[in-house]
Amino acid sequence: MDSFTTLTGQAMPLQRSDVDTDQIIPAVYLKRVTRSGFEDGLFAAWRTDPAFVLNQPQFAGATILVAGPDFGTGSSREHAVWALRDYGFRAVIAARFGDIFRGNAGKGGLVTAQVDQSVVRQLWAVLESDPAVPVTVDLQTRTVSWLDVTEPFELDDYTRWRLLEGLDDVDLTLRHEESVSQFEANRPGWLPATA
Amino acid sequence: MGRTLAEKVWEAHVVRRAAGEPDLLYVDLHLIHEVTSPQAFDGLRQAGRAVRRPDLTLATEDHNVPTLDIDRPIADPVSRVQVEALRSNCAEFGVPIYPLGDADQGIVHVVGPQLGLTQPGMTVVCGDSHTSTHGAFGALAFGIGTSEVEHVLATQTLPLNPFRTMAVTLEGELPPGVSAKDLVLAVIAEIGTGGGQGHVIEFRGSAIRGLSMEARMTVCNMSIEAGARAGMIAPDETTFDYLEGRPHAPQGADWAAALDYWRTLVTDDDAVFDREVVIDATGLAPFVTWGTNPAQGAPLTGSVPDPSSYADTNERVAAEKALTYMGLQAGTRLRDIPVDTVFLGSCTNGRIEDLRAAAGVIRGRKVADGVQMLVVPGSVRVRLAAEEEGLDVVFTDAGAEWRHAGCSMCLGMNPDQLGSGKRSASTSNRNFEGRQGKGGRTHLVSPLVAAATAVRGTLSSPADLLPTAPKD
Numbered sequence: 001m002d003s004f005t006t007l008t009g010q011a012m013p014l015q016r017s018d019v020d021t022d023q024i025i026p027a028v029y030l031k032r033v034t035r036s037g038f039e040d041g042l043f044a045a046w047r048t049d050p051a052f053v054l055n056q057p058q059f060a061g062a063t064i065l066v067a068g069p070d071f072g073t074g075s076s077r078e079h080a081v082w083a084l085r086d087y088g089f090r091a092v093i094a095a096r097f098g099d100i101f102r103g104n105a106g107k108g109g110l111v112t113a114q115v116d117q118s119v120v121r122q123l124w125a126v127l128e129s130d131p132a133v134p135v136t137v138d139l140q141t142r143t144v145s146w147l148d149v150t151e152p153f154e155l156d157d158y159t160r161w162r163l164l165e166g167l168d169d170v171d172l173t174l175r176h177e178e179s180v181s182q183f184e185a186n187r188p189g190w191l192p193a194t195a
Numbered sequence: 196m197g198r199t200l201a202e203k204v205w206e207a208h209v210v211r212r213a214a215g216e217p218d219l220l221y222v223d224l225h226l227i228h229e230v231t232s233p234q235a236f237d238g239l240r241q242a243g244r245a246v247r248r249p250d251l252t253l254a255t256e257d258h259n260v261p262t263l264d265i266d267r268p269i270a271d272p273v274s275r276v277q278v279e280a281l282r283s284n285c286a287e288f289g290v291p292i293y294p295l296g297d298a299d300q301g302i303v304h305v306v307g308p309q310l311g312l313t314q315p316g317m318t319v320v321c322g323d324s325h326t327s328t329h330g331a332f333g334a335l336a337f338g339i340g341t342s343e344v345e346h347v348l349a350t351q352t353l354p355l356n357p358f359r360t361m362a363v364t365l366e367g368e369l370p371p372g373v374s375a376k377d378l379v380l381a382v383i384a385e386i387g388t389g390g391g392q393g394h395v396i397e398f399r400g401s402a403i404r405g406l407s408m409e410a411r412m413t414v415c416n417m418s419i420e421a422g423a424r425a426g427m428i429a430p431d432e433t434t435f436d437y438l439e440g441r442p443h444a445p446q447g448a449d450w451a452a453a454l455d456y457w458r459t460l461v462t463d464d465d466a467v468f469d470r471e472v473v474i475d476a477t478g479l480a481p482f483v484t485w486g487t488n489p490a491q492g493a494p495l496t497g498s499v500p501d502p503s504s505y506a507d508t509n510e511r512v513a514a515e516k517a518l519t520y521m522g523l524q525a526g527t528r529l530r531d532i533p534v535d536t537v538f539l540g541s542c543t544n545g546r547i548e549d550l551r552a553a554a555g556v557i558r559g560r561k562v563a564d565g566v567q568m569l570v571v572p573g574s575v576r577v578r579l580a581a582e583e584e585g586l587d588v589v590f591t592d593a594g595a596e597w598r599h600a601g602c603s604m605c606l607g608m609n610p611d612q613l614g615s616g617k618r619s620a621s622t623s624n625r626n627f628e629g630r631q632g633k634g635g636r637t638h639l640v641s642p643l644v645a646a647a648t649a650v651r652g653t654l655s656s657p658a659d660l661l662p663t664a665p666k667d
């Protein structure tokens with residue numbers, strides 16, 4: 001997984017609250033057999049509306065999503081994180097996240113920067129007047145900044161460390177490869193094998 | 196302090212333990228199927244990783260496979276793509292697979308035990324919630340998500356926080372005509388769909404000891420419907436007898452060594468469970484569901500409950516919603532509810548003993564006019580064994596349909612779907628809205644009740660049937 005230290009890029013305002021994972025990616029996209037290419041399913045229902053923020057050219061190429069509170073509630077589908085990542089987002093800024101979504105995001109290399117709703121509102125206002133204002137998400141200092149404003153965000157130490165190191169769950173376990181091999185060497189010989 | 200069975204199995208699989216971190220647990224057997232594995236393989240491919248232990252991994256095709264015309268290409272493109280992806284992933288990563296048409300193909304939770312791959316004290320995982328089935332052997336077996344499937348494929352381990360433990364004790368002898376399915380439906384109705392949340396349930400007591408392996412699998416299969424992470428039953432002579440001689444069971448000196456270990460797999464007398472429930476098994480009766488979750492059930496002799504009789508508001512609202520969906524009136528006698536379809540199969544009740552029980556009721560009788568009965572063996576081996584005993588003829592003579600093995604109408608991912616507004620008596624495990632097909636209405640029942648229902652056309656137990664004419 002790519003590591004994440006600091007990211008400066010274009011931000012997209014998503015002025016909605018309670019965006020559940022069904023809205024992030026509808027169930028019909030779950031029938032696929034790949035782990036990539038989910039960008040076309042991102043907010044699929046809303047994207048049919050030409051006025052929807054994802055369809056506005058001034059926000060094309062955004063890497064940071066600024067969303068309303070309770071982003072990513074509902075179904076545990078990891079596809080929601082994949083869809084955001086595949087579309088190009090590396091971070092979501094919001095006042096509250098669904099628990100499972102936040103866990104999945106940390107595993108999938110997506111930063112969930114939890115801030116006060118007042119910070120979200122400021123950002124929305126700034127982006128509204130000038131969509132080109134670059135926003136920085138700095139994971140080292142756990143801050144979000146734009147123009148001359150710098151605000152702290154919350155992210156637990158463990159997830160932050162993993163994202164900084166670019167480690168996924170498998171990488172973490174592979175650090176203990178030796179313990180796994182040792183355990184395997186001591187398994188009783190009569191245990192079954194499938195082949 | 197003593198330890199519970201679940202704790203013993205857990206402890207025996209800890210690869211690494213560190214303060215503030217989940218335990219890293221070793222996985223002895225990883226079962227996979229076509230629905231929850233493709234992204235896991237794709238993840239491995241993207242990261243350039245291999246499957247660590249293909250020899251502890253086994254794939255079978257079950258959720259999507261048709262039960263008719265199995266020699267033709269799968270018609271539904273989504274199903275076909277999933278099945279083909281599984282085959283090519285298994286070929287690429289060296290994982291053994293039993294594809295459609297193979298003598299060992301079948302529902303993943305039927306195939307593992309019948310091959311003797313599921314043994315006491317093992318850890319068994321699969322990207323499927325009904326992995327709890329394997330706990331019937333005293334294994335710690337539970338369902339996992341797709342990224343966990345990838346983790347197990349890559350490392351043969353899982354980082355996990357310990358589960359809590361719960362004992363459900365059933366004492367006494369089951370009354371005649373009452374089966375494991377009735378027992379577990381009654382347990383779920385008693386403790387609720389969230390009653391086992393976060394726990395491993397150990398089923399114990401004389402009623403459990405008296406069950407066959409297949410019946411124990413039915414019980415553990417449905418522990419997930421009480422919200423539990425897993426269900427377990429301590430291994431005993433019944434378990435060992437079932438396993439002895441199976442293709443993957445230990446042999447000779449290994450068998451003796453394994454037995455010595457297996458006999459230690461019991462909850463110590465002074466062990467403490469986080470929660471305990473005791474149920475008198477002698478009071479149980481054939482049980483059916485009337486609602487849209489597995490806890491909404493009642494004895495077959497009862498009636499559809501009146502939602503206003505519930506003190507709890509949530510339960511009342513849930514019951515009202517369920518009755519509307521199910522198209523049922525409060526007060527209707529359960530035995531007067533007519534069905535369109537009877538489904539005998541699934542990982543809950545698709546084993547040979549289940550087919551035998553149902554055939555015993557159907558023999559010499561006819562499926563009622565206007566009722567469709569699907570008999571779907573849980574595996575090819577079950578199908579072959581049943582045919583050897585002539586059970587297929589018993590079913591087809593009665594007017595039932597004898598199908599090929601798979602999940603079938605348990606969840607309707609293949610063409611076997613319950614039509615909108617149609618009503619089924621089903622031996623599967625979930626009566627959720629639309630589970631068997633959009634708009635379909637499901638009553639969960641035992642194989643005995645399924646068979647009697649097919650004959651009478653309304654929810655029935657064998658005791659409701661007229662005697663068959665004596666054979667000449």
Ligand code: SF4
Nearest residue numbers: 325541542602605606
């Ligand atoms: S039979 Fe039903 S519950 Fe069992 S594995 Fe298949 S779909 Fe799942």
